[in-house]
Amino acid sequence: MSGISLAPVFLVGLLGSVHCAGMCGGIVSAFSLAPARSFPVRVATVRTAPTAALGRVLAYNGGRIASYCAAGALAGGMAGGARALAGLAAIETAGYWLANIMLAVLGLYLMDVWRGLAQLERLGQRAWRRIEPATALLLPLDSPSKLVAMGALWGWLPCGMVYSVLLTATFSGSALSGAAVMAAFGLGTLPMLAAMGLAGARLRAFAGRRAVRVASGLVVLAYGLLGLARAANGVSHGWIDSLCVGAPGWLP
Template sequence: MNTLHGIGLLPVFLVGLLGSVHCAGMCGGIVAALSVPLPARAFPVPVRTVGAYSWEWPAAASHVAAYNAGRLSSYAMAGALAGGLAGGVGRLAGLPLLQAGAGWAANLMLVALGLYLLDAWRGLAWLERGGRVLWRRISPLLAKIGPFDSPGRLFAAGALWGWLPCGMVYSVLATAMLSGSASGGAAVMLAFGLGTLPMLAAIGMAGVRLRTVLQLHAVRRACGLLVLGFGLLGLWRAAGGMPASVFDILCIGAAQ
């Protein structure tokens, strides 16, 4: 992936991809609710029947595509708000030191995320608790949207899901702030969301069995170590310990 205002989108995408093992546990219930098979009469063609319900891959794919599109739109909106706000503050302050401090903060958040995935330190859980204040106001809307029987309803449900309190999302929002603009922040969060998409789409299609595999300690630990590595590499770069090299594409840096 390309870079945006000094921010490599590749590491953001990879953080989403690796960190999505966390989504398997945290968001699995929402995925299950939105992926529930529709009654057999909803399908005009013969399909494999399980109990009173039936399921076919085209229908499953349309559900998954609709609610994930809504989720990604919310991520992009949050990124635009974070990037635009930080850009305004940066222009008012006009201090390079502010950018450098933000770079350190973003990479420290990645370190915190890696430790979170490793279950070594649960500091990001405090941020999630803070986000629950907003979620308590948003979550009742899910009940008003259902039943999830059309692409529009599924998109709306996914858009609300995007505001679920999540330490992983908050850690990447710190990076979105580094972009220095609303469009840059949206791009960062979209890259992150696309990284989470393969895992959550697979869970929506495969269900509980895949969730069980992803919650294995070894899988979560391996992903946590890689995310931790991204954060530590970024801190090394911010400290001036790493010269310009091919590894810069794997680091998150302040906007130029």
């Protein structure tokens, strides 16, 4: 595919990060604590100074986003190579449709209207069970390198939201564009997850409110539906292109 609009992907990450508050809130808070000789999620006593906590937050989130980029590069490179060999323009159109269908599904997932993405998360648990034992080798989390490595492992935690955006990366056309898609998504989730690491339970309570989740889900759903309407009608205008996850070249 000739290109991709990263701004909507960033906003999907930003809005979808309300899901992270419930799924990853405990992990984020634990990673922000001072190092201890036990699994970090069980630690709930000593906190680091604010500046040190910020450093820890940025370290493990950097590792997490790096894993997203690696997954995006792998998926985008493999799909891009297959398309180059096949030379089928139909793959582009199918990819555009699938990416926007997944955005619509993600919107419903965020609103708790339909939990279809939870099935993907259950499939991902099989791979996670093989990765999870490696986290014990990094304890205690007493150095930036360990925090980055732990964040990199955390990036492979089963998450339907990540999988939905990874589909966009898959059909982005190349390893570089796939990595860019996942980097934009990861940076979109960073404000919420970084704030959770510093503010803790208060922010998690706000992000967990149904009104917040519904509002965020509606916007993500609107992105997906707008992209599908654009695909169905063959519409390509500047303002629409800037709101859709696919660039103009995605459509015939």
